[in-house]
Amino acid sequence: MFQYVEQDQLLFMSLFQYMIGNTDYSIVALHNVIMLDDAKGVRRTVPYDFDYSGLVNAHYARRSEAPHRVGPGAAVARPCKTEAEITRRSRRFREKKAELLALPASLASLGLDEGSRKYTEKYLDEFFEIVGPQQVQEELRFRLQDGPGM
Numbered sequence: 001m002f003q004y005v006e007q008d009q010l011l012f013m014s015l016f017q018y019m020i021g022n023t024d025y026s027i028v029a030l031h032n033v034i035m036l037d038d039a040k041g042v043r044r045t046v047p048y049d050f051d052y053s054g055l056v057n058a059h060y061a062r063r064s065e066a067p068h069r070v071g072p073g074a075a076v077a078r079p080c081k082t083e084a085e086i087t088r089r090s091r092r093f094r095e096k097k098a099e100l101l102a103l104p105a106s107l108a109s110l111g112l113d114e115g116s117r118k119y120t121e122k123y124l125d126e127f128f129e130i131v132g133p134q135q136v137q138e139e140l141r142f143r144l145q146d147g148p149g150m
Contacts, residue, residue, distance in 0.1 A: 002027075005035070005043045011089045013045045019093060019127045021054025022047070024061075055123050057116075090131035097128055 002010065010027075017025060025032040025047060032049040052061040093100070104112060104120040112120075 005045060008089065009044045011085065012092065013047055015086075015090055015093060015131070017047060017053075019124070020050060020056070021123065022050055022052065024049070024052035055120060057119060057123075093131055094128065100124055101128075 005027075013033075022032075027033050027045060032047060034046050034048070035043055036046055037043050050056055051058045101121060101124055104117040104124075108114075108117060
């Protein structure tokens with residue numbers, strides 16, 4: 001199945017899901033993910049429904065540890081390539097770090113309280129520590145290795 005999906009975008013989506021701590025999705029089962037083909041026939045994964053992600057931190061959400069789920073804390077491998085490819089793909093996130101970290105403060109006018117803002121900023125900071133420019137840490141390599149479960 002994965003051979004038909006645009007690989008850079010698939011890895012980018014996996015890193016996005018990792019960044020927000022979303023364990024409530026499955027590419028194989030198409031749970032909270034859809035596949036779209038563009039005009040050239042390139043298949044892409046599009047995630048949705050993020051209320052169970054650690055970043056959202058909804059009071060009713062429980063992290064799934066089911067083998068077909070992925071995300072921080074999940075005991076499952078993810079689709080990826082080499083450490084160099086992960087580092088290259090995570091560069092897009094690092095380039096947007098300032099903008100991403102500024103988002104929680106920008107939501108104060110929409111009702112995001114101070115405690116939630118601090119939590120969200122800390123959550124994102126932890127992600128950027130993992131995908132730092134010097135190296136991809138062991139945790140990220142482990143969680144993004146090839147394997148079953150997708």
